[in-house]
Amino acid sequence: MGTNRYRASTEAALRLTETGSRRSDLYGRRTGRPLSGQQEALIGSLLPRLIVSSGSIDLPSLFPGAKNFALEVGFGGGEHLVAQSQAFPSTGFIGCEPFLNGLAKLLSQIDALALKNIRIHTDDARDVLVRLPDQSLSSVFVMFPDPWPKVRHHKRRFFQRQTLDLLARVLRPGGELRLATDHMDYARWALAHLMADVRFRWSARSAADWRVRPEGWPPTRYEQKALIAGRSCVYLAFQRA
Numbered sequence: 234m235g236t237n238r239y240r241a242s243t244e245a246a247l248r249l250t251e252t253g254s255r256r257s258d259l260y261g262r263r264t265g266r267p268l269s270g271q272q273e274a275l276i277g278s279l280l281p282r283l284i285v286s287s288g289s290i291d292l293p294s295l296f297p298g299a300k301n302f303a304l305e306v307g308f309g310g311g312e313h314l315v316a317q318s319q320a321f322p323s324t325g326f327i328g329c330e331p332f333l334n335g336l337a338k339l340l341s342q343i344d345a346l347a348l349k350n351i352r353i354h355t356d357d358a359r360d361v362l363v364r365l366p367d368q369s370l371s372s373v374f375v376m377f378p379d380p381w382p383k384v385r386h387h388k389r390r391f392f393q394r395q396t397l398d399l400l401a402r403v404l405r406p407g408g409e410l411r412l413a414t415d416h417m418d419y420a421r422w423a424l425a426h427l428m429a430d431v432r433f434r435w436s437a438r439s440a441a442d443w444r445v446r447p448e449g450w451p452p453t454r455y456e457q458k459a460l461i462a463g464r465s466c467v468y469l470a471f472q473r474a
């Protein structure tokens with residue numbers, strides 16, 4: 234019974250995505266432990282109201298009255314997205330995350346805190362990036378992206394030429410791209426791509442800027458795990474030229 238209920242909610246959530254059960258080459262698993270009854274109920278009732286529908290995205294219609302718009306790639310359990318949404322109530326946030334259990338955690342927080350400025354895409358963030366207008370976002374957050382450490386998997390890393398083209402198009406001039414990672418090879422990889430791209434300017438002024446989590450960067454669950462395991466984290470901010 235529990236398993237059937239779980240399957241039903243998983244399938245309902247996947248039906249709300251454009252790609253359905255197709256697994257992107259960018260991310261790993263979509264499901265984990267069974268959801269609670271409350272989480273399943275929110276997937277049925279709240280998620281359909283928050284989902285970003287297909288077609289080109291009209292941000293002012295999605296977030297009536299919002300002054301700025303931002304996007305988070307892979308929000309995990311939603312800690313960072315929720316903190317940003319509370320800190321900037323007049324910004325509309327689109328959160329993208331294919332992992333169903335993370336999505337369920339975010340929905341519980343949106344419900345409990347009555348947050349009004351978050352919309353959700355339950356799949357690959359690139360699906361949203363391609364549908365956003367030019368220069369429409371003030372910020373993009375990529376907090377602890379999957380590092381894909383094996384060389385044969387590097388092509389799955391989020392920071393690739395094609396993704397930078399999408400980010401450069403949707404960020405407005407002066408807009409910010411934030412990346413945090415505990416994987417030094419990934420940090421080097423992302424820096425190499427971004428430093429070679431004249432459309433982005435690294436905002437660091439000193440080493441302390443990228444070794445210490447800056448003010449206004451809410452912590453994430455993955456970051457806490459990395460710090461407990463003794464791994465240091467890197468925080469990189471880039472400005473769209």
Ligand SMILES: C[S@@+](CC[C@H](N)C(=O)[O-])C[C@H]1O[C@@H](n2cnc3c(N)ncnc32)[C@H](O)[C@@H]1O
Pocket residue numbers: 257259260261262306307308309310329330331332335356357358359375376377378379391453454455456
């Ligand atoms: C290592 S976890 C970090 C989660 C969260 N940001 C944190 O710091 O706790 C990376 C997350 O990114 C998601 N992800 C990976 N590729 C993605 C993509 N192309 N679009 C959206 N989410 C993606 C994964 O499902 C996973 O939940």
